[in-house]
Amino acid sequence: MDKNVVNTRELLVVCAGELFGEHGYDGVSTRMIAESAEVKLSAIHYHFGSKENLYIESFTYAHERGKPANFTDVIAENPALTETALGQAEIIRKTVFRTMNDYFRPERPEWETMILIRELASPTSALSTLTEKLFKPNAESAVDFYKMIRPDAADDKASAWSDLLHSHVLFYSMAKKPIELVRGENALTPEFYRTTARTLARAMILEIGLPLPDDLK
Amino acid sequence: MDKNVVNTRELLVVCAGELFGEHGYDGVSTRMIAESAEVKLSAIHYHFGSKENLYIESFTYAHERGKPANFTDVIAENPALTETALGQAEIIRKTVFRTMNDYFRPERPEWETMILIRELASPTSALSTLTEKLFKPNAESAVDFYKMIRPDAADDKASAWSDLLHSHVLFYSMAKKPIELVRGENALTPEFYRTTARTLARAMILEIGLPLPDDLK
DNA sequence: GTCTATAATTTGATAGAC
DNA sequence: GTCTATCAAATTATAGAC
Numbered sequence: 001m002d003k004n005v006v007n008t009r010e011l012l013v014v015c016a017g018e019l020f021g022e023h024g025y026d027g028v029s030t031r032m033i034a035e036s037a038e039v040k041l042s043a044i045h046y047h048f049g050s051k052e053n054l055y056i057e058s059f060t061y062a063h064e065r066g067k068p069a070n071f072t073d074v075i076a077e078n079p080a081l082t083e084t085a086l087g088q089a090e091i092i093r094k095t096v097f098r099t100m101n102d103y104f105r106p107e108r109p110e111w112e113t114m115i116l117i118r119e120l121a122s123p124t125s126a127l128s129t130l131t132e133k134l135f136k137p138n139a140e141s142a143v144d145f146y147k148m149i150r151p152d153a154a155d156d157k158a159s160a161w162s163d164l165l166h167s168h169v170l171f172y173s174m175a176k177k178p179i180e181l182v183r184g185e186n187a188l189t190p191e192f193y194r195t196t197a198r199t200l201a202r203a204m205i206l207e208i209g210l211p212l213p214d215d216l217k
Numbered sequence: 218m219d220k221n222v223v224n225t226r227e228l229l230v231v232c233a234g235e236l237f238g239e240h241g242y243d244g245v246s247t248r249m250i251a252e253s254a255e256v257k258l259s260a261i262h263y264h265f266g267s268k269e270n271l272y273i274e275s276f277t278y279a280h281e282r283g284k285p286a287n288f289t290d291v292i293a294e295n296p297a298l299t300e301t302a303l304g305q306a307e308i309i310r311k312t313v314f315r316t317m318n319d320y321f322r323p324e325r326p327e328w329e330t331m332i333l334i335r336e337l338a339s340p341t342s343a344l345s346t347l348t349e350k351l352f353k354p355n356a357e358s359a360v361d362f363y364k365m366i367r368p369d370a371a372d373d374k375a376s377a378w379s380d381l382l383h384s385h386v387l388f389y390s391m392a393k394k395p396i397e398l399v400r401g402e403n404a405l406t407p408e409f410y411r412t413t414a415r416t417l418a419r420a421m422i423l424e425i426g427l428p429l430p431d432d433l434k
Numbered sequence: 435g436t437c438t439a440t441a442a443t444t445t446g447a448t449a450g451a452c
Numbered sequence: 453g454t455c456t457a458t459c460a461a462a463t464t465a466t467a468g469a470c
Contacts, residue, residue, distance in 0.1 A: 440466085
């Protein structure tokens with residue numbers, strides 16, 4: 001029982017999550033989970049009743065630990081930024097860098113991202129929860145911000161702006177293996193993530209017609 | 218045997234592909250495939266020998282039918298565009314719109330995209346093929362273009378530019394269900410895809426420091 | 435080339451001792 | 453709360469008739 005865990009139940013949640021994150025729900029058997037946690041198979045059904053319940057627990061655990069920052073959080077920290085064009089650009093810059101850091105900081109266990117990402121590829125009953133509690137608030141916080149600074153923009157346009165950031169996170173979460181195949185094992189360094197965050201922030205700020213903050217020039 | 222198909226073998230490839238694209242390799246049983254194609258289970262092993270071989274066939278079929286346009290193709294059609302800043306911007310605009318159209322035109326069977334996308338989430342032995350024959354050429358055609366017009370750019374920067382387009386395609390391929398949950402069933406119209414393509418093309422062109430073509434102003 | 439029948443294994447889940 | 457033992461169903465794959 002290593003893994004910084006307090007009891008068998010949490011151990012199973014983490015071990016199962018690692019496996020679900022790597023292989024997907026259908027790619028993991030309850031016996032694989034039991035072996036990984038070094039407990040007996042029946043412990044899973046004693047603690048969770050079913051494979052599906054255990055999946056939901058792992059999924060919820062990952063979701064609750066990894067709430068990335070969004071526009072609302074960044075604005076709440078410094079509401080005055082909304083008042084000037086340069087401040088609005090700074091909100092975008094901060095949100096991009098914070099979001100990227102929340103997902104790709106080295107300490108974050110990869111499975112906590114991947115078990116969420118996998119819900120997109122293979123939706124289960126957990127997708128509606130994930131959408132309601134993570135995607136929807138994030139997308140709405142972005143759309144609200146864009147409609148505040150560009151009241152004349154159509155809904156579709158605000159959505160397109162919002163999606164720029166989320167597509168970026170999704171891509172670098174999912175495409176790690178092909179990226180390393182194309183660009184080498186050591187391509188995904190913290191420096192590279194900073195370059196992509198910087199590139200995306202500049203692109204978003206310029207597209208929406210705001211001035212670049214000094215450190216993005 | 219509908220599905221515009223000439224024999225049992227191709228029927229199985231398409232039916233299996235639809236299921237693999239929707240549920241993933243582990244989420245599909247050979248019996249599901251046989252029932253979907255209305256053939257007996259043993260036909261699968263007669264024609265393909267194993268579930269894995271059938272998957273490779275469906276995967277290859279999808280890959281060969283859906284080669285999206287890339288920078289190299291667009292440049293080859295009008296090499297003179299490379300010579301001016303406005304032409305270079307036009308190359309980006311064209312590549313973005315063509316790529317989006319190749320992936321999201323209504324006639325394209327969704328499974329042909331999804332079976333490829335799923336290789337990112339759950340890599341099998343087919344990932345190296347997909348990377349070598351699709352991702353790598355596309356990424357290299359983009360990087361080559363960016364390094365031609367911006368010879369001083371670092372490798373990381375050129376990669377970051379290249380990734381902007383591919384992340385966009387990945388996002389709208391994978392996130393259809395949560396998008397529809399958040400924005401309504403009818404959110405992903407051809408018009409919305411055009412808005413996102415336009416937004417992305419503008420963002421890319423401005424970030425790289427090129428002038429906007431007239432129809433993107 | 436397609437069928438029926440079945441082998442061999444793996445799966446999720448349960449029963450009952452301790 | 454954990455164990456052993458086992459069930460019932462589903463899985464991939466094969467054998468052999470036609």
